[in-house]
Amino acid sequence: MTSYALECNLPGNIPNMENMVLAVDPEAVFTSGSADYRIAITISGTKQELTCQGRISGRQSAQVTFTDREIGDSRYDMNAFTQRQKEMVRKGALVLLQKIGRPAPPWGILTGVRPSKLYHYLRDLGFSPAEVKERLQAQFMLAPEKAAHLAAVGEVQRPWLQKVAGRISIYIGIPFCPTKCHYCSFASYPLATHAHLVEGFLAALAYEIAEIGKTLARMGHSPATLYIGGGTPTVLTADQLRELLEQVSRSFPLGELLEYTVEAGRPDTLDREKLKLLRDYGVTRVSVNPQTFNPRTLVRIGRQHTVEQVEAAVAQVRALDFPCLNMDMILGLPGEQEEDWDYTLEKLLAYRSENITLHTLAPKRAATWDFSQVKGEIAEERVANWLEAGRRRLVAAGYYPYYLYRQRRIVAGQENSGYTLPGREGIYNIIMMEERATVLGLGGGGMSKWFDPVSLEVSRTPNPKCPATYRGRIKELVAEKVNKLLASVN
Ligand code: SF4
Structure with a gap:
């Protein structure tokens, strides 16, 4: 069992980070005191551009900085911006864990029960199936075969949801x-x-x-x-x-x-x-x-x-x-x-x-x-x-x-x-x-x-x-x- 202490500058995001860590390390335990690893994530930026800075320290250490400009696409609204901040918290944690050698989870930063809801959400915003698939891999870090599987399922479902x-x-x-x-x-x-x-x-x-x-x-x-x-x-x-x-x-x-x-x-x-x-x-x-x-x-x-x-x-x-x-x-x-x-x-x-x-x-x-x-x-x-x-x-x-x-x-x-x-x-x-x-x-x-x-x-x-x-x-x-x-x- 590996212990983790988690920090994030966005209030309310510790459970979000915990879910990400558990997707990679199901035996993880969390503490606010001394731990095998400390992961700290800071999200900053504007509606057009978000930046994630992260650091993992402990038995091994690594850092990450990446910027997301895709959220500036006019098809997104304010709710999407808030959601993207949460996604970047998970992405930051996941990239850090990969940097210290943890395996890539097949569903990337998607930790919920219903990944297909995300597919329909993006399609409803006006993204084409190919655009959604691309985002599933780039933004959400899905393995290519999972992105393709999700897109196939989503397209089959859409006429039924109308019906x-x-x-x-x-x-x-x-x-x-x-x-x-x-x-x-x-x-x-x-x-x-x-x-x-x-x-x-x-x-x-x-x-x-x-x-x-x-x-x-x-x-x-x-x-x-x-x-x-x-x-x-x-x-x-x-x-x-x-x-x-x-x-x-x-x-x-x-x-x-x-x-x-x-x-x-x-x-x-x-x-x-x-x-x-x-x-x-x-x-x-x-x-x-x-x-x-x-x-x-x-x-x-x-x-x-x-x-x-x-x-x-x-x-x-x-x-x-x-x-x-x-x-x-x-x-x-x-x-x-x-x-x-x-x-x-x-x-x-x-x-x-x-x-x-x-x-x-x-x-x-x-x-x-x-x-x-x-x-x-x-x-x-x-x-x-x-x-x-x-x-x-x-x-x-x-x-x-x-x-x-x-x-x-x-x-x-x-x-x-x-x-x-x-x-x-x-x-x-x-x-x-x-x-x-x-x-x-x-x-x-x-x-x-x-x-x-x-x-x-x-x-x-x-x-x-x-x-x-x-x-x-x-x-x-x-x-x-x-x-x-x-x-x-x-
Ligand atoms: S609900 Fe299904 S899985 Fe559960 S005991 Fe009954 S048959 Fe088995």
């Missing part, structure tokens, strides 16, 4: 799973210990769906997309699932839906009866997520389903003719190497799954695993090369990337990317990541995101993750959402 502008999407969270995967930090409670909460939760959810449906109908809104996730919605019994789907159909007009997704992520929860119900109720997209086709890893990560169950679930999805199947895999699971990832991707390509999502493992504190115990078994140094090779294989097979996001502590500083066959983009994923339209989050852990089309800002109101708390607070949660919805048209 859903002004429309509301619905997310419904079912916070139960058969078992808890060891790496999981989602709202998910294993049925073995929480089955007694299911009925009460579903009653509260039925009430929330009905009340929100009534309010949207009064306002003349029909949802753009519907997404039932979790957890694993298909962990419900066929009868419970039927009642839920029936409630959804009664409450929301489904005629103008662009997409209706149900996460059927755990193949051990699926059978023909449940999948047929989904199809009969108009679901257009399902996820069956193997994560890996290595049976030993499946046991190790606590999935407790078999490769054969994945095969059977996919066969049933295909037999019922769902327009879109999504399948996820995770890179960086302990004990796995390139040959495991190759094999898993080959299987997904063989299924011709319309959507394939390549996740990179992101150790989370809320997970059951103590990642320090398995760190030595994660092939971290191989992930970057394989991801690029995987991207090429997907593109050669007719897929293109349509959404991406990053996570704190993600292995090798990489990202998660969704790929699609032409025209089969998972639209909710784009909406959820880009935050250019309102999403109402119902159910356990549902996060409502209220989009303001004038300021482009998003405010969030969460539902409790715990099914019992959700049930206990349901009246208050629904009243709050209804009031906010009605206020949004006044």
